[in-house]
Amino acid sequence: MELERTVPAYFVRAGARHGDLPILEDRDGTVSLRELMDRAASAAEGLRKAGVGKGDRVGFYADNCRRWIQTDLAIQLAGGVSVPRGTDTPAEEMAGLFRHAEVGIVIAHAARHAERLEAIRDEVPTMGEIFCLDPADAPGRTFDDLLAAGEGGPSFEELSKAIRPEDLATIIYTSGTTGRPKGVMLSQSNFGHQVANGPGVFDLGRVTSEKFLSVLPPWHIFERTVEYIALTSGARLVYTSRRRFKEDLAKYEPTFVPSVPRIWETVYDGVQKRIATGPAIRRWMFKGAYFFASIRTRCWDRARGHILRTHKPRGAAALVDGAVRAGALAGAALAYLPDALGRAVVFSKMRKLVGGRLRGAISGGGLMPAHIDRFLRTVELPVLVGYGLTETSPVVCVRREARNVLGTIGVVIPEVELQVREPETGKVLGPGEVGVIFTRGPQVMQGYYKDEELTRKVIDGDGWFDTGDLGFLTEEGDLCFRGRFKETIVLKGGENVEPSSVEEDIVGSPMISQAIVVGQDRKVLAALLVPDPEGLGKSGESVESLAADPAIQKQLRDEARKRTSGRKGFERITRVALLPEPLDQTDGLLTQTLKPRRHVIVEHYADKIEEAYQ
Numbered sequence: 001m002e003l004e005r006t007v008p009a010y011f012v013r014a015g016a017r018h019g020d021l022p023i024l025e026d027r028d029g030t031v032s033l034r035e036l037m038d039r040a041a042s043a044a045e046g047l048r049k050a051g052v053g054k055g056d057r058v059g060f061y062a063d064n065c066r067r068w069i070q071t072d073l074a075i076q077l078a079g080g081v082s083v084p085r086g087t088d089t090p091a092e093e094m095a096g097l098f099r100h101a102e103v104g105i106v107i108a109h110a111a112r113h114a115e116r117l118e119a120i121r122d123e124v125p126t127m128g129e130i131f132c133l134d135p136a137d138a139p140g141r142t143f144d145d146l147l148a149a150g151e152g153g154p155s156f157e158e159l160s161k162a163i164r165p166e167d168l169a170t171i172i173y174t175s176g177t178t179g180r181p182k183g184v185m186l187s188q189s190n191f192g193h194q195v196a197n198g199p200g201v202f203d204l205g206r207v208t209s210e211k212f213l214s215v216l217p218p219w220h221i222f223e224r225t226v227e228y229i230a231l232t233s234g235a236r237l238v239y240t241s242r243r244r245f246k247e248d249l250a251k252y253e254p255t256f257v258p259s260v261p262r263i264w265e266t267v268y269d270g271v272q273k274r275i276a277t278g279p280a281i282r283r284w285m286f287k288g289a290y291f292f293a294s295i296r297t298r299c300w301d302r303a304r305g306h307i308l309r310t311h312k313p314r315g316a317a318a319l320v321d322g323a324v325r326a327g328a329l330a331g332a333a334l335a336y337l338p339d340a341l342g343r344a345v346v347f348s349k350m351r352k353l354v355g356g357r358l359r360g361a362i363s364g365g366g367l368m369p370a371h372i373d374r375f376l377r378t379v380e381l382p383v384l385v386g387y388g389l390t391e392t393s394p395v396v397c398v399r400r401e402a403r404n405v406l407g408t409i410g411v412v413i414p415e416v417e418l419q420v421r422e423p424e425t426g427k428v429l430g431p432g433e434v435g436v437i438f439t440r441g442p443q444v445m446q447g448y449y450k451d452e453e454l455t456r457k458v459i460d461g462d463g464w465f466d467t468g469d470l471g472f473l474t475e476e477g478d479l480c481f482r483g484r485f486k487e488t489i490v491l492k493g494g495e496n497v498e499p500s501s502v503e504e505d506i507v508g509s510p511m512i513s514q515a516i517v518v519g520q521d522r523k524v525l526a527a528l529l530v531p532d533p534e535g536l537g538k539s540g541e542s543v544e545s546l547a548a549d550p551a552i553q554k555q556l557r558d559e560a561r562k563r564t565s566g567r568k569g570f571e572r573i574t575r576v577a578l579l580p581e582p583l584d585q586t587d588g589l590l591t592q593t594l595k596p597r598r599h600v601i602v603e604h605y606a607d608k609i610e611e612a613y614q
Helices: 007-017 034-051 068-076 091-101 111-119 143-150 156-160 188-202 219-234 245-251 261-277 280-304 317-334 336-353 371-377 452-456 501-505 543-547 550-563 598-604 605-611
Strands: 022-026 030-034 057-061 083-086 106-108 131-132 166-175 183-187 211-214 236-237 361-363 383-388 395-398 417-421 433-438 465-473 479-484 512-518 525-531 573-578
Touching: 007 034, 007 188, 007 219, 022 068, 030 034, 030 479, 030 501, 034 068, 034 550, 057 068, 057 091, 057 371, 057 465, 068 143, 068 156, 068 219, 068 501, 083 091, 083 433, 091 111, 091 166, 091 183, 091 452, 106 111, 106 550, 111 131, 111 166, 111 383, 111 417, 131 143, 143 452, 183 188, 188 219, 211 219, 211 452, 219 236, 219 598, 245 261, 245 336, 261 361, 261 371, 261 383, 280 336, 280 371, 317 383, 317 395, 336 525, 383 525, 417 465, 479 501, 501 550, 512 550, 512 598, 525 543, 525 550, 525 605, 573 605
Parallel strands: 022 236, 057 083, 057 106, 083 166, 106 131, 211 236, 361 383, 525 573
Antiparallel strands: 022 030, 166 183, 383 395, 417 433, 433 465, 465 479, 512 525
C-alpha cells in the first residue's frame, strides 16, 4: 500500500523504523524521533484546546530551534495552517501579512517578539492569544503550557489519520524580490512529493551516519523541506546559527549543509584572505596544489562527461569525444602524484574546517557564482546546486553526486516536468535556446492566497507554472539558469541584458564584494559596487571611506570594465558608483535568503545611480 503523501504520514513511518534514534541536536543535547513526535502530538492537542481547528491560520513568528519543528508539526496535526516568518521581519510588515492571512492564535519565539506583536494587535483584528516558544519572561502562555494542556491526548499516529494530502499545510509569504509579497499556498501533497523523492535524490541510505547542519531560517521553504527529508530519513539534524556556523561545521562534522550561495562566498573570501595574508611559502603551496587539483577535476569531469554541452555528440563527434575522454583520463593520471600530495598537505586542512565528512553543500535560494562553484569543486568541497521556488515546494532540479555538472542547476527530480518557452509566443524551445522556464507536477503550489487573478496568470489551464526565470535545457537534461525574466534590463537601443550574469563576472574580482547592475531605459549599463577592504589591501579601513576615495573609485571602475570587457558591447559596464556600506537586510535591500531586492535597491540608491550616469 502506497504511503499517503502527507508530512505526518512520513513521520509515522519513520517513527516505526527508527523512533529511538537521536534525531535533533543542538547545544542543549539531543532528542529522539519518538520524543519529537510525542511532544508535537501533545502540543497539537494543546492547540486544539486553545481553539485551533481545521484550516485555521496560525501565525508563526520564530527562528530556528528544536521547538520550531515541534510546533510546526503540531500545527499540522491540529489541522491548522501555519503562516511563518522569522523574527528579523519588521513588526509593521508582520501586521500586513497577518492581516491578509487573517491569523488567529500566534506563536512567538520569545517575550520581546510577543511584545512586538502586541504592539500591532489593533492592526490585525483577527489575532488571538500569543504563545511563546521560550518560557523565559513570557508575558502569557508558552509552548510548555500547550504541552501540559495536551498531555495524555491522542498520539501522533492517531492525529495523523485526519490529515489529507489535499489539506492546506502552510501559507508562505514570498520575500518579494521583484514586487509585493504573495501568500503561497502549499498543501500536504506538495511537501509529500518532496519528502517522497528527496532521499533518493540525495542518496540518504546511510541512516545512522547522515548529519545535516541547519543554518537557514526554518520558515524558508528550502530549509523547511530539507528538514522534513532529513528527519524522516533517519538523519540527524543539528541546529546552528550564522554566528557559530564555521565553528559548528568543524565540531559536528555534517555530511549535508542546506545553504545559500552567500554562505560559500563568505567561506571563499575567508580562504582567500588567509592565503593572501599568510607567509609566502603558504601562498606558493596553495597555488601549486590548486594548479594540479584543477587539472584533476577538469580531467575527471571530462572523462565522466560531466561538462556543459548543449547536444550529445553523435557520429564522428562521438568518436572524438571518446578519444578526448581517454586523453582526460591520461591527464588525470599524470597529475595524480603531485595532486595527491597537495590534497594531503593543503586541502585536507581545509576539509577539516568543514568537518571532513561533507558529502554535499546543498545550495539553493540563488545562483552560485561560477568562480566559487569551480573553487569549491577543485578543493573537494562538493556543492550540489539546486533550483526551485517557494511556489514549487521548492525543489525542481538539483545536481547529484553522480551528475554534478558545473554551469548548470541540475536535472529534474522525479515526477517533475520542465519546458523552456519563447516569452512572446509561448513556443516550446529546443536544447540550448534561452527562454522562460515552465514546470508542472505535484510540487506546484495550490495558488496565491486570496488572489485568484494572479494565480491564473502564473498557472495555466494545463497546470504549467510560469517561474519567471530564464534558462535553457541541454539535450542531456541539464538546466542552465540565465536570470529573471522580470529583471531583464531593456536599454534605450532595445537590447536585453540579464543583470545577474553580468554581476557574476564583476564579483569574481576580490576587490568587489557586491555588485548591482542597473540601466533600465538608459543608453548603457552602470554598476553599484561595494568595495572589499581585504581584496583592495586596505584591511581595517571602512567601506564608507573607501567608497569616498577618488583613487579607489577609478580602480574599481577600471576593474568592472575589465571584468566585462569580453561581453557584447551593450553588456559592458561603463559607469560605476560606489556604495558606502554593504547591502544587507536592515533596509530591506536583501531578501531573507540574501538575494537583492532590485526594485528596492534602485529606489533606495536613486541618487547614486544618477551620480554614476553623470
